Amino acid sequence: MIWILLTLVYGLLKGGREISKKKAMDRNSVMEVLLLYTFLGFLIVIPRAPHAMGLLPYQYGLILLKSFSIFVAWMMGFHALKHLPVSLYGVLDLSRVLMGTLLGVFIFHEILVWNQFLGLGLVVLGLLALKLHPTKHFFRKKAATTSEGTATDSEKTSGSAEERGKAADPSSIPPKFVLLAFGSCVLNSVSALLDKILMKKINSSQMQFWYMLFLLLFYVLYVVITHTKISKSAWKNIYIWLMAIMFVIGDASLFIANADPGSLLTVMTVVKQSACFVTILGGKFVFHEENIGYRLFCAFIIFCGIILCTFAR
Secondary structure, eight states: OHHHHHHHHHHHHHHHHHHHHHHHHTTSOHHHHHHHHHHHHHHHHGGGGGGSOOOOHHHHHHHHHHHHHHHHHHHHHHHHHHHSOHHHHHHHHTHHHHHHHHHHHHTSOOOOOHHHHHHHHHHHHHHHHHHHHHHHHHHHHHHHHHHHOOOOHHHHHOSOHHHHHHHOOGGGSOHHHHHHHHHHHHHHHHHHHHHHHHTTTSOHHHHHHHHHHHHHHHHHHHHHHHTOOOOGGGGGOHHHHHHHHHHHHHHHHHHHHHHSTTOOHHHHHHHGGGHHHHHHHHHHHTSOOSOHHHHHHHHHHHHHHHHHHHHOO
């Protein structure tokens, strides 16, 4: 099934984008990363413009709605990630799997058979174990730190933004950031639903060109209205460039997969979670995180779930 492989490509590139996103936000602000990221992505798809014309008015409207959903979702998700521990944000992000499954069942009337129920259960189990374990590790580490003494002010303020995010106490986080993360998940699921609807009638060039154009216009309007300053240093942030390239290739793969009449939103939602393999490896080799063996074990559970959902139907 080609659409499964294309969805897998999207998932792997999505994991790569998450690594680049963390690195990019260490150097520039959220808005700088978002605007330049979207602008570079649009530049890459401009050559597809000749094949992007001829849409019906309602199709432009749906693409505009999709772009606005992603515009708000990214704003919410990026700001939430700056204030939430990565482990807690990952648990909230899991709602995408459940939301995508519910949309596939209730909107497209997709039927889940026994192996898909079991596969989804394994994916949920693996992701919950993967995301919840670092939080437990944090509390053990916190207790050990308390017994040894309080860190100095210089130690508290040292380290990257990523390290400060890991050290944050979940109980001290304002509820609004939790709501922002959940809202981002819901809007991303709405975008996935619109992908499935639109790609039945249009091609990937039409979808990607207009989607990126509308998305860029939304960010430009936001920057102009709010008088947000964009520094020149953002252009030198190599991670933003990498994000843009992976974003365009990944979305093109996903749009083509959605255009396949045999593709299922429920299965695609599960396969997208292959991003976790990339983030685990990134945690090991890029961020030098601990507990990699445990996370690989969780990834194996998730992989078994993906196999059950896709190849044992």
